[in-house]
Amino acid sequence: MVVDFRKNAAPPSPLTLCNSPVTTVDSFRFLGSIITQDLKWELKTMMVHFYTAIIESILCSSITVWYAAATAKDKGRFQCVIRSAEGVIGCNLPSLQDLFAARTLKRARKIVADPSHPGHELFVPLPSGRRLRSIRT
Numbered sequence: 001m002v003v004d005f006r007k008n009a010a011p012p013s014p015l016t017l018c019n020s021p022v023t024t025v026d027s028f029r030f031l032g033s034i035i036t037q038d039l040k041w042e043l044k045t046m047m048v049h050f051y052t053a054i055i056e057s058i059l060c061s062s063i064t065v066w067y068a069a070a071t072a073k074d075k076g077r078f079q080c081v082i083r084s085a086e087g088v089i090g091c092n093l094p095s096l097q098d099l100f101a102a103r104t105l106k107r108a109r110k111i112v113a114d115p116s117h118p119g120h121e122l123f124v125p126l127p128s129g130r131r132l133r134s135i136r137t
Contacts, residue, residue: 047089055085060099064107067100 015022027036034045059078067075078096086093094102112123124133 044090048091048093051085051089051093055081056093056099059096060103063100064104067096 012024027034075096082093082096111117111119114120126133
């Protein structure tokens, strides 16, 4: 990629490195972001990062606690926020159910890995080792 900020930019002369020509491109990917020839970042990538860092973190604040008690109407309102963000960004985002499942699984793995956690004993496998013991039994 050749960056030229002159008002009347002339076509770039061919570049060679170790006697081999270097091809020019209009954009390239650097650290997960796409940078174009005019040094603008790809807006979609930046918006997805913003959504994940700000909006999704607010939506998922203590989701493992409140999701089970939320009404269908409440869940629908949250899903509407996600759909609105999808429309603005222009790509698919994980649904509220998917976010809940991922966060719950992550929380359960942390509890299983920490023997000092008060809930660690709730994750006792059955003698077969294939399933966990039910809390009700």
